[in-house]
Structures are given as structure tokens and as C-alpha cells.
Amino acid sequence: MKPEHFNIIIIGAGPSGLSAAVRASEQNVSYLLLEAEQAPASTIRNYLRGKLVMAEPRGLPLRSPLPFTAALRETVLETWEKTIADHNINVRYGAKVLDLHRATKWLEIELTDGTKLTADHVVLAIGVQGNLRKLEIPGGDLPQVQYQLDDPQAYQDETIVVIGGGDSGVENALALTGRNQVIILNRAEDFSNCKDSNLNQLTDARKRGALDWLLETKPQAIETNARGEFPITIFANTSNGVERIPCHRVIARLGALPSRPLLESFGVGFPTPDLAALPLLSTHYESNVPGLYIIGALAGYPLIKQGINQGYEVIEYILGNPVEPADTALLREKFANFCNDRGVDDVLEKIRKSVPLLAMLNTLQLRELVLESNILLPESGDIIFKRNDYSTTFFFIVEGELDVLIDEDNVPDATLKAGEFFGEMALISGRRRTGTVRARTSCVLIETPRRVMQKLIGSVQSMRRMLDEVAIKTAVHIGIGLSLSEKDLNDLATNATLKNYAAGEELFHEGDEADGLYLIQRGSVTVSRMIGGREVVLFYVAAGHYVGEMSLVSGEPRYGTVRAAIETQAVLIEAGRMRDIIARNPEIRSVLDARYMQHLQEQEKRQQMETMQDSSGSLNQQTTPSNLISFLIQQGVGEATDVLLIDESLCIRCNHCEQACADTHGGATRLDRDTGPIFANIRVPTSCRHCEHPHCMKDCPPDAIHRAPHGEVYIDDSCIGCGNCQVNCPYDVIQMAVVHDQPERSLWQMMLGIQPKSSPNIDGPKVAVKCDMCKDIADGPVCVRACPVGAALRVNPEALLSYASDASGEAALLGSDEV
């Protein structure tokens, strides 16, 4: 039988695919929409009931006949189902694509049920969520086996087996406890892949008897039971043999399969071997397989509105209709003050020509970058950013020259020219700016958010390489000395190597031969020594500093062990090359010598303190400074820029810190005073640490999380309440709350401490709230200022260094006995 032929086959009835199908039906072309599930938009269908579906980016106009506005999940689905009916969309449900390949004349598709189809054009819009890993065991396809949990409230008094010890499995299991009997099957020997918070809840739940788990257990088969209370029985292979568990339901959370292998089986090419890389696409979304178009999340556009617009555009492109991409108007606006006499494409071409780094991007990537960026037009003398600012953007120079001032003397230490870029140090380290940049002439700059840069670095290999090279050079320049000749500098930089370390990994070990100098680029390290038979942490060294100079100067073996406190990147300059430089540059020699002497003194002092406190029985051995540093690093201070600590020996538990926070921040306190670990009377309460590389920023759809110049990580008004940041935060400091203005209390209420009647639950959307270090409040953090006894304090990790080397500061921090 001859396979059915269509002009266009659209695979995937998500937003992008639906949009394409609706447009195709409007244009009266022969088309077919294939959907593997039994209903359209399965990803949105799998959202929890009543979840708000967002329509970001707000500025982007919607141009498709498929209607879409931000609304509840149910409303969105209803509207789309109505559109499918109204347009009489030619859709085939339950149609899974098995194979897709290019034949000479057209593209051939084979479905799992054996049906063969051919098409001139195929639009692939399957998203990235549909590819859930399934149980490859007998019975894995039974109706009682599910791979998603939509609404945990829907199940009552059931025995449910959850397979998978990852976060999603554990979260599902926890959501089901209380009303159901829950058992988790975990292939691994523990739940070490889980977030700490999940692990704690899990352990608690098991202690309470709310759930149980089986470790090192693999499911073998699932069988239906003809009678009895339980409809199915799962057979699992444990270390003690096969266990049979009768149950009502199995929920398997095995993660999603990466879509890359699937695309590669279709012949689609990728630019880098990175599994997360995006497929190579033309400006018309066409892949390297002629006639195969990829749109939506699969093409790297995770937002619904983008996908819907692409669905429209791709049909127009296929039909050969010129269509201006939806973002052109936005780009035109961006270029309003810059080359506004030229067309958008022209300006983009000019940018690409003047900045080599941007020439590495394809047109789609460049458009997206410019859309997300700002065009800055500073005049001569304008300051772009100051040294020690926290700012997270990256700059490309399209026109003009700028001066870099690294030290205090107001004499330019370097010049940046058109085509170059700057801001890579802060991009990599997540720390303060290492220098001030000032415009020398009038310039044209593109200021790109860090998030966009990181996405690009992830998919454009050559860009990453170039950035790394420049970053190494800058690190050497700033770290070793500004007095190096250009030749020496280049020589050092080209021979330096970039090294990555996982948390806890050693850079080098006490007693090792010196292999070189390590410039810490991102992350932080601890320096420790064996003293009296135990490892004592002497120092904490943050990004932007270097370690390993002591042995280099003295020629002796390594004096201590250097270990990454968190994920760390360092530039290694070989010992031989370094010695050579030192020999030829007396200035660098004296700098390193001075540091060597200073370090020796500090270490002596610290060592004395440690041994003194060790031997005197009266002082708790626990409270030695090194233990305090280790404790704080465990609590995430190593990646923090500012942490709230509470001295429990002073705290009178009055809760004014929390109340002050709630009162000034819309009624929801952003700190929890009485939870959090304690060490030597110092509590690290549940409150934001303002990480160097904020975990919360990783996946924020409206890009609402920013970093202010002084380091505050804050969430702006565009938060849509999706909760991603709450999930991503490893310290559980973000919560979802309804924010509403707090009435000022009356004089009487304040005098007598009467709580105003709490207003009844005000309806409103819940948004993510977290500490913003009171960046908009004149005198600084209210939690600290509201503390009547001075128990609340904020520290930054650099201050740790001074605690460690300054005995008096130490005593004050530890709240020693004197009052």
C-alpha cells in the first residue's frame, strides 16, 4: 500500500505544534498533526491542577491564530480544545513516531503501529518533557503504572509504590503520605542524589512510619491480580531476594530521556558533543536534514509564546511567504538610538562584523542575545561599572575605546577596543568586579545578562574557549602583577591550564612537591594542615586570590593541603615558568615574598591558637576557629556573599528580627530564626546566603531574579510564582507567599506590643519571596537593626579570613564568656 502523503506533517500537539497546525489549516495546505498521547498539550496537562500558565516574555506579541494568554491550566487547555474543534484540525492521537528519515523525494515517517507516512516537510515540535523514561519490564505499560503525578490529593487509602530515589520520586512520595501507604523503591544504596531538604523530610516521614523504602532494589515485573484488595503486584529484586509487593498503583519517576539521541537518529546535527547542546538550525528553523524543521523547546525556546509564534512562522517559511520574525519590532526598538537609519538585519550584520565573538553565533542566537541585552551608548568619561561592584552582566564593544582601572591610582591599566569584550571575570567567578571600566571615547556597547551568556557558552564551544583564554589572561594580569610585559603575560596565559575541582577535591596535598601557582577563578578553597594528628583548617581563600605561592618562594614541599570548598575552577601556572618570571621580575618577587612572610606570621599565630585551645581543658575543643570555619563552609558560606548569623548566647528569642522583616516586606518574613544548624552558639538561620552563583537564578522563566551592585540577590515584581527558584535553592530560603502591604501599627499597639489583627487571608497570587538584604531600605537590613541585643549579624566570607587570623575578633564572634 502506498503511504499516505502530506505536504506538512507536524509532530507533537503542544503549543508550537498546535499553532503550526492551526496556521496550516488556515492556509489550506495538506497537513497532519501527530500526537503520541491521547490528548493535546500533555506537558501542560501534567501541570498540577489549578496552576497558572504563564505568557512570557510579556513584550513579545502573539501572532498565531492559536489564542493564548496567561491563565489557569484548565482555561488554557479548554481554549485550545475549542480551537482544535473550530478549525477542524486534522490530528491523529496515539500516534508515536518510531522513525523519521530523508528519502530522495521526501521525508518518510514510520509510526509505532506500523503506519507509514510521507511528507514534503516535517515540523518537529515534541518538546523536552514528553520523553519520560519508562519501566522496561513486563507490566510497565499497565494502566495502574503511571509516570507522572498530577494531583496527589486524588489518591486516598491506597498502597502506592514509587520507583525512583531522585528528587521527583521522593517529592511525589512525600506528597502522597498521610492519606496513603507509600513505599519507595530505590536502585541506589541511599538517597544521596536528593536535595537535603527532601532527604530530611524523607527520613522524618519514615521515622513517623508514614512511608517506607527498599534500597538497592530493582523492579522486575508487574502483574495484575485477578482478585483481592490489590489490583496489581510488583516483583522487585532486593539484596535479600525477590520481594512481592501487592499495591494499588505504581508511580515511576525515572527522569526524562535526553532528546538528543532521538534527534541524532533522525540525522539532525549538533554543534558540540554536550548532551544539552541545541540542534543546528537555519534562521527558518530548518535543520541540516532538508525539509525537517524543529521548533519550540526542542530548538531551545522553552517559553510557550515563543513556540506558538514559531509554529506560525515555520508554516509561512515552508509556504515560501516572507515573514518578519515576531521579534523584529522589538529589535527595532532596541536599535532606536543606534543606527536607526538602517534595517534590523543590517545592524545585526554590523554587530556581527565588529565583534568576532558574536560572529560565532548563528543569526537566531544573535537575535536572541540582542533581544535580551541592552544597547548602551556611554559618552567619554562615563563609568560602565566600578571595581568591587557586584554586577552580573557581560559587555561587547561594538564601537569606541574604554579604559580599565584595576588599582587605586586612577591611571588606566589596560585599554579595551572595539570588537573586544569585558566582564568575563565576574561572569566566571560570580564575585565583585575586579576593575573599573570607563569609556575613553563615546562607545556602543551591548550589555548581556549573565544567564544569556551562560546559555550561549553551553552551546557554542568556540565561544567558551575564547572566553576562557581571555579570562586566564585577565586572571594572570590581576593576580600576578600589573608590571609584567605584554610578552610575558601572553606567554604565561597561553601556557596556563584551567582546572576544575568538585567540592571537597584536593588541589594539592601537604608535603607534595610544588607544581605551580593556583589562581582561584571561581568557587573557594580551604587551606589546612595536620596539627596534633587532626586536620585543622587554617584559611579560607575566595575566588580572585591565589594559593600555592609559599612553596614556590621557599622551594620546600607544600606547607598545607588546599581543598575546594565548593565547585571550584583554578588557573594553574607551572612552577618552572613561575620561577622564571620571578627571577626576571624583582617587583613580582617582592610581592610574593611579602605575602609569604605575612602568611608565615598568620599561620604561626593560628597554629598557636589551635594548640593552646587544644591543650587547655576548659575550652571546648569544638570551638576552635578552624572548626568554626569548617562548620560555616558546610553551611554554604563558601559560596555565599553575605550570611545572616545569630549568636544564640545573646539572642533573647524576641523574634523582632522576623517581625521586622515581615513588617517591611509585605507580611512574609524571609528568615526563620529558630531553624538552622548551630555550632558553638552560632546559628545559621534559614535565610538567604546570596550565593556567588545563585542556584535560584538557574531557571527563572521571566528572569525575575537579579543581583544588585552590592551583591543582593533579589526577586523583582515580574515573578510569576512558578516556584522553580524555591525548588532550586539548596538552603530552603525561598518561600511562596501572598505579598500585601502591612498597616502601620498604632502608638498603643507599638508601646504595649499588641499584634494588629491579622487581616484575613488576602487573596492574591503567590509569588516567591526571599531576603533582598533590604536593599531598598536606607539603613540596611532591618533584621539586624531590629535586634535589641545585637545577636543578629551579617558576615561575608572574606570576613571569615579575619576571624581566623584575628584572635580578638574570633572571641567576639564566638561570644566567649565575657559580657
Place this chain on the structure above:
Amino acid sequence: MQRSNIFDYKHYFYFKIAVVVILLAFAAYLIFEPTVGHYGGSWLGYVLGTLSAIMVLWMAWYGVRKRRYRGSGATQGWLSAHIYLGTALTVLVTLHSGFHFGLNVHTLAYGLLLVVVISGFFGNYTYMIYPRQMTENMGEDNLDGLLLRIAEADKLARQIALIMPDNINNTVARACSETSIGIGLLEQLRGYQPNCPTALAVEQLTLMGNDLSTEQRKPYRELYSIMVRRQSLVKRARQDLMYRSRLGFWLYFHVPFTIALLMAMIAHIVAVFFYW
């Protein structure tokens, strides 16, 4: 970075001010001997009296200030000043009175002031000693967590007790339902319950275990350990409540007496000016 508590705030800045105020008042008292002798109505008396009245109002304002989160500055400095200047106030008003006391509204105001200051001293004492003990008692736990664990222990204990002989079951049931944790101010302040049913239960269980069958022994031992754990949890919860109530209890004197003081002070001033 140096951190300080309310006493050595800014290197005892307010302590120094308080000392200067006291010394100045004494000096004035000794140097200037008004012709009418030392009493509130002399010119020096008026000066000291006016100063004291302003300071009393300012002290009382602290109650408002510490809850005014939207203001500027640090509360810690205010509290430090409140403590030292409040102490200095006792000297000022004593000198203001010129040591004339009697059964009248003037001396009443004086007495109330002393009560307020002394209760404040007691507050300082609690602030100095209890926070550290609270941390030692609770560690990283908080009260809600303890109560939750007690409730869990109850549930388990009741389940096991069901398969035990009646006397054990009754003892456990009584312990679970009659143990009170900080009910009433007195019990909170004391930090224990006289004849605590949980403690009694542990004591009695020790004796009741003798005539159990062998298969009852294992659950019995489990029950016993749960009850022992419950006892220590209850003790810690009570201790925590005790510390909390003691940290706050003195305020029941400090604040009402402040208000009484304000009333008496107004009466005192009105009386002085009307019945000159």
C-alpha cells in the same frame, strides 16, 4: 569585625554618658546649695526634675521605638542607652527629691520609678544568663519540633500499651493525657509539673515489668524506652517554656509600672504646679 552586646555597645558609650550625667548631677547638688535647701521646688530641683521627666518619657518611647521597624538606626543602641540612662535616672530623681519622702503622690511616683528600674535590672539579668542555657537545652531543635515528637511518642506508646496488661495500659494512658507542659504561668515559671505523670509512669513501669510473659517482654522494653524518651522530651520542652517565660516575665512588671509611673508623674507635676 568586632561585635558587641548591649552593655559594651560602642565601647560602653552610653555607660560613659550615664556616668557623666550622674557626676554632673552630684557636682551640681554639692556645689549649688539653694537658699531654700535641697528639695524639688528649688531651681536645681526644677532642673533635675525637668531633665528626669524628659528622660522618663524618652525611656518609655523605647517601647515604641523597638517595634518601629520602618525607622532608621539600630535598636541595639537604643537599648544600651535605655539601660544605662535608666539607671542614671534613679540618681537624678533621688537628687531631685532632695531626700524628702512622705506619704504622697510625689513619693509614689518615685517608688514606681524604682520598681520599673529594678524590674529592668532583673530583665538584664535574664538576658545575660538564659539565652545560653536555652541553646544548651534545645540544641538545634525548636519547641514545635519537640511537641511534635512528643505527640509521635504518644501515638506509638498507646499502640504498644494496648497489648499490655491493664495496669500498664492505664499508666501509659494517664501519662499521655495528664502530663501538662507549661499550662499556667506558675508552671511555666517553675519549669516542672509536680508529680509529673510521665515521670511517675516511668517509675511505675520499672516495677510493672516483672510479671510479664516472654512475648510481652520485647514490646515492653520498647514501650519503656519510648516513655523514657518522652520524659526527657517533656523535660526539655518545659525547660524551654520556663526560659521563655522568665525572659518575658519581668516585663509584666516593667511595662504596667511604667504606665503607672507616667500617670503618677503627671499627677506629681500637676500637683506641684496647682498647689504651689
